[in-house]
Amino acid sequence: MSTAQAGTARTGAAAPAGMPLRRFELAALRGTWRHEFALFKRFWRTSSFAALLEPTFMMLAFGYGFGSLVSMIGEYRYLEFIGTGMVGTAALFTSAFPGMFNPYIRRVFQHTYDAMLATPLDVHELVTGEVVWLAGKSSIYSCAPVVVAMAFGLDPSPGMLVIPLIVFVTALGFALFGMWTSTVVPSINSFDYVITGVVTPTFLVAGTFFPVDTLPGWVHIAAQANPLLHCVELVRHAVFGFRPLADLGHFAALLAFAALMWVIAVRGMRRRLIG
Amino acid sequence: MDSVRTAAEPVVRRSYGGPGATGEPAIALRGVVKRFGDLTAVDGLDLEVPAGICLGLLGPNGAGKSTTMRILTAQAVADAGVVEVLGYPVPRRSKHARAEMGVVPQQDNLDEELTARENLEVFAHLYRVPRERRRAAVDDALALAHLTERQLTRVRDLSGGMRRRLLIARGLVHKPRLVLLDEPTVGLDPQVRSELWGLIDGLRAGGTTVLMSTHYIEEAERLADDCALMSRGSIVARGAPAALVAEHAGERVMEHYGPPHRLAEIEGLARAAGLPTRRTGPSVSILRAERMPPSLADELGPDGVSRAANLEDVFVVLTGEKVE
């Protein structure tokens, strides 16, 4: 039988004009973005409220609270130190949390993914589309602390323009991390373990509120494995001046983290969604 | 209903020289096996669905109907066997098959937070309906489901029947060549159900291939050109409804009512005469009653009710289970 040939011959005609179906397609990602956009139109107020105000409040509280005790950390004024550090916290919160909960709810409770995967959308495209959306949102939200710090006297600098890019790559990694955990946890309550066991230490030991080199030696070394630390360092350098060699290293670490998380998130989602 | 479909041109370009033209089957499954741990849900399934027909897939709960449908969209991967959908080998080229296929799942998986229209818009994107035709495609699908008036209602505020109609419309928004309907009319009132029958019939009349699983025998008898009876993961009978009835249940059925011991006695007598029987609640049905020897008819007495054999008789005889 010539089914294989017939299948090949048919490809061009079957797909809508100008859209050959390849393994990885922008059109497939756009489908997931259309879904996200429809949801965002409905929920932008609540999601933006939390995403923008939470880091702002934390920053003001720490800024005024500790700021009255500590005026300088190394070469930075304390408000500048946490204003840049909080970008990392915002990046983590706005990517890891929705990265955990959205996929879990959509897969387990709403069966949205089942519906979507019956269309010409593959699991790796679904995963990529959703985390790119999250990371894009995160890269905008996470600028809030810098804006607040600027209101309190942080000088604008051209390097600040790359903050969204730094956050984007960081958020990709953490959104994918969240998505991977959503395929591992036995129930939605188990996210508590992930939040307390992973997210909280990640956010505390990232050089946001205090420099990690004040910690005991082994913690300091372990902290180098924390992607958020690299994000925070990069953001500070973007604002106060790049250190090219170190910054390439930080950026490479963020990229490597995102790539590794992509591989395990896709594998986990495939295991859960394709029977 | 069908006027909406026939009036508009296909949204996704049909592939000429495809199955319809060559007589190649829309679906071909050969020796398909699917296991979940120790459980074999699909067990050496052979199933061919010619292009352009409506095939009714009947079978008791757990027979493997939904699993088979998931194999066709590559959402389940067969452990053995060959799967071809619209000429594409699955799962290897399932993306192509999915682009030209619409799926209406057994379980409602609409996005409850979004409106009816938004649900369709999202899927028009996912199905790659070209931009310039998207709006019309969504409008058509809404009209098809009689939801034009309710298009801005959130799904969670729609009635069960409306949701079901929307689910069907979602699977048709790109005007697919092949539609998989997994129990499409469950939970619908008789009026909506018969409307949907009109719709499904219209699809088939328009050349769309339909694979429809159902527990409603009447639905299969009315809509299906061909029926496949599935039991324990494989097909146990296949043919046009009338032919299946003639082959497995004969022409007439005699139903006898009575106390349990009398029913048992009747069963014994009928079996002795070589006639198949089945229990139907408080009665026993003797199939192939047209072949009943006069002596047996005398023995059973005049209080039996004669009726035409139907697909349900076939179903019960072949699967040993009851249907709704």
Ligand SMILES: Nc1ncnc2c1ncn2[C@@H]1O[C@H](COP(=O)(O)OP(=O)(O)OP(=O)(O)O)[C@@H](O)[C@H]1O
């Ligand atoms: N993901 C899964 N994991 C484990 N077992 C499964 C899974 N999906 C289906 N099964 C089992 O496979 C068998 C066939 O299920 P399937 O849903 O295909 O039946 P069905 O014919 O559609 O039944 P129904 O008429 O009740 O919808 C059942 O025993 C079911 O429990």
Ligand SMILES: [Mg+2]
């Ligand atoms: Mg089923």
